[in-house]
Amino acid sequence: MNSKKPSKISPLRNAIKLAACAVSLSTALASPAIAQHAVITIYHHVSDSTPRSTSLTAQELRTQLEYLRDNDFAVWPLDRVIEALKNQEPMPDKVAALTFDDAYESIYTTGWPMLKEFGYPMTLFVSTQPVDDEQSGYLTWPQIRKMADEGVIIANHMVYHPHMVDAQPGESDAGRLQRLREELLTAESRIEEQTGQSHKILAYPYGEYDLEILDMIESLGFTALAQNSGAVGYHSDFRALPRYPLAASFADIESASTKLNSLAFEVRHIDPVSPVTDSRRPAVTMQLAGDFNVSQLGCYANGQPMELEWLDREAVHFRIQPAEGQEFAMRRFNYICTAPKRGTNRYYWFSKFWTRSTPDNAD
The missing domain is CATH 2.60.40.10 (Immunoglobulins)
Incomplete structure (x- = not known):
């Protein structure tokens, strides 16, 4: 794009x-009025030198944060949003939660400092293997621990960032689900080991899931987030909550503001x-x-x-x-x-x- x-x-x-x-x-x-809605945003890179399809610039992010501030949004931690919706608690009229996927370096160097400037909480979804491998362009565990120590929610994005609906060659559907279950729990354990956090919140890689995965998520007591657009409410499916991608052509404030105000x-x-x-x-x-x-x-x-x-x-x-x-x-x-x-x-x-x-x- x-x-x-x-x-x-x-x-x-x-x-x-x-x-x-x-x-x-x-x-x-x-x-x-007391509301029953919130919006969850999804970001990846905060940079003008990474793929545009998953990136927004620092200025685009700042403009969106200024919009939230100037239009009386309550920016809540993701876990607070989820619990309030699940328990059907009274909420402010406009609530947003900000999430970042994949633990890219620009989140730490550009995105997180800006959110701290505005006093906004965030969630970082980590695929653990690139971090363990010290892969270029990704955060390190010391950086992630620093974020965790300062209040960032560190949550699960699987180990290898797989296409979860795809079986491996020769793999049965039961085998696929067992592999995914083990990978999910391994990533959760690794995050807890490194940060002390275990929120049991998963962001589906690529936003992909199927009915069997939804059942697995429920059976393990996880909440899961997808990548398709939409607001969340009391009656949302907490096995696949929508999030608004607000990068690329969706980063401009005209487009973003309509979505941030949605129900x-x-x-x-x-x-x-x-x-x-x-x-x-x-x-x-x-x-x-x-x-x-x-x-x-x-x-x-x-x-x-x-x-x-x-x-x-x-x-x-x-x-x-x-x-x-x-x-x-x-x-x-x-x-x-x-x-x-x-x-x-x-x-x-x-x-x-x-x-x-x-x-x-x-x-």
């Missing part, structure tokens, strides 16, 4: 802007639950709930609107599938559904994540 701002507004962004103009802001000045739909039904598919345009049925006008609900694939096939409009139960010609070729992709909350300029946001088992190009 390149770093230049698109010359045209995408259909999804344009639809959001048009809907916002149509929504009354009369209640926006009311006293803040979580209550997903009352989704079929299939599994993200694994062989199709380049899979269909999904879902039922959503929230304080929104059904006529303003929109779903998008590759930024293009999808037709909602209503199964029960009153219950907001519908089926979506990209049209022919809107097929996906990549390994991972999302369908995004949004709707403005009544009386505000904030959006409910949900993405259905897919990972293809037979992609045209793996990454």
